[in-house]
Amino acid sequence: MISGSIVALVTPMHSGSLEVDWDALKGLVEWHIEQGTNAIVAVGTTGESATLGVSEHSSVIRFVVDHAAGKIPVIAGTGANSTAEAIVLTRAAKEAGADACLLVTPYYNKPTQEGLYLHHKAIADAVDISQILYNVPGRTACDMLPETVLRLAAIDNIVGIKEATGDLTRAKQLIEQCPADFAIYSGDDHSARELMLLGGKGDISVTANVAPRLMSEMCAAAISGDEATAAALDAKLGPVHDAMFVEANPIPVKWAVSELGLMSDALRLPMTPLAPEHRDTVRNALHRIGVN
Numbered sequence: 001m002i003s004g005s006i007v008a009l010v011t012p013m014h015s016g017s018l019e020v021d022w023d024a025l026k027g028l029v030e031w032h033i034e035q036g037t038n039a040i041v042a043v044g045t046t047g048e049s050a051t052l053g054v055s056e057h058s059s060v061i062r063f064v065v066d067h068a069a070g071k072i073p074v075i076a077g078t079g080a081n082s083t084a085e086a087i088v089l090t091r092a093a094k095e096a097g098a099d100a101c102l103l104v105t106p107y108y109n110k111p112t113q114e115g116l117y118l119h120h121k122a123i124a125d126a127v128d129i130s131q132i133l134y135n136v137p138g139r140t141a142c143d144m145l146p147e148t149v150l151r152l153a154a155i156d157n158i159v160g161i162k163e164a165t166g167d168l169t170r171a172k173q174l175i176e177q178c179p180a181d182f183a184i185y186s187g188d189d190h191s192a193r194e195l196m197l198l199g200g201k202g203d204i205s206v207t208a209n210v211a212p213r214l215m216s217e218m219c220a221a222a223i224s225g226d227e228a229t230a231a232a233l234d235a236k237l238g239p240v241h242d243a244m245f246v247e248a249n250p251i252p253v254k255w256a257v258s259e260l261g262l263m264s265d266a267l268r269l270p271m272t273p274l275a276p277e278h279r280d281t282v283r284n285a286l287h288r289i290g291v292n
Contacts, residue, residue: 001159001183002073002100003201003223004038005216007208008046010254011060012263020052020060024263029067031262035212037072038202038219040064044077044102045139046206046250051268054085058092065097075204079104079134083119090127100130102162102204107140113148124155131157136164136187146173153182162187162204168194175199189241193234196222206244207237210256211289236289243285246278256282260291 009032012024032040042064043049043057052060061076068074076093078101080086090101105111106119124131133152137143143165152158163171164187171191174184175198183201186192192203196219208215218233244252251267255274258265259282265273274282 001181001201002039002075003183003219004203005036005208005212005219006039006041006075006185006202006204007032007037007212007215008041008044008204008206009064010209010250010257010263011043011047011052012257013266013268015264015266018266018268020056021263022063025060025063026067028257028262029064032208032212033068033071036216037208037212038216039073039075039099040068041075041077041102041204042098044075044134044204045079045104045136046209046253047077048250048268048271049077049079051271054088054092057089058096061093061098062096073099075100075102075132077102077104079106081106081109083122086119086123087126090123090129090131094127094129098129100132100159101127102132102134104134104136105140105142105144107142110142113145116142116144116148117151120152120158121155124152124157128157130159132159132183132185133161134164134187135161138164146170146177149174150177153178159183160185160201163195164188166191168198171195171200172198189237189244193218193222193230197225197227197230206249206253207240209253210244210260210286211237211240211291214289239285239288243282246281247274252278252282255279256286259283259286 012021076098078089160183166188221230
């Protein structure tokens with residue numbers, strides 16, 4: 001079971017051309033391995049999956065898998081609001097050697113709970129690779145209810161969920177009712193510590209892009225039940241959690257990673273660079289944890 005601090009990795013791009021910056025991407029993978037990140041999500045929603053074409057998306061997954069070189073697991077973001085496209089991306093991830101896939105609920109379509117069940121069942125039936133559900137209704141306008149998660153958890157290769165509602169009551173229900181080998185991950189940095197102390201297996205994290213070692217240490221403490229250490233580390237990280245959402249993700253985090261000198265802050269439209277009035281907030285948060 002993949003556990004701990006799992007970075008929702010940004011996808012670096014060249015300023016101007018907005019092509020993927022492969023050198024910077026290689027550097028990020030190596031940095032996360034060195035800093036103790038436990039796993040990488042390649043081309044999740046933080047990785048701007050919505051603006052990468054299918055071929056390009058698949059190439060980034062393969063590149064990250066190749067450069068992680070088995071040192072840490074790679075989870076491929078392969079969700080889409082078309083079931084057929086999600087199957088294509090999930091097959092490509094398996095062929096690339098990804099350890100698992102992360103599939104966001106179909107956005108915009110607003111499927112019924114039965115539609116969500118059939119969507120994920122179809123992908124699981126089509127591709128024999130471990131699959132992690134991803135529920136983030138604030139971004140998708142689609143909430144996968146616990147009853148649907150429980151139905152999907154009975155499918156052998158659906159192995160977990162990234163629950164990004166920040167609702168700890170829901171998280172506790174899932175932890176208690178899902179099979180023991182079904183992993184509940186946080187997708188909300190602000191409440192991740194508490195979810196892991198309840199029995200969650202890790203945090204698929206935006207903050208880990210800029211504070212990988214601290215996030216890894218915090219997750220390890222929380223998963224082991226060391227409440228005091230986890231709380232102290234999380235308190236230190238709190239301003240960064242806040243700063244990463246002063247504008248829509250991944251705008252602040254890409255700017256923050258660029259401040260560390262690891263890549264440019266380029267994003268593809270319709271996303272735009274961080275507004276000048278927010279830059280001191282992000283810079284000061286990084287300064288407080290000593291990473292800039």
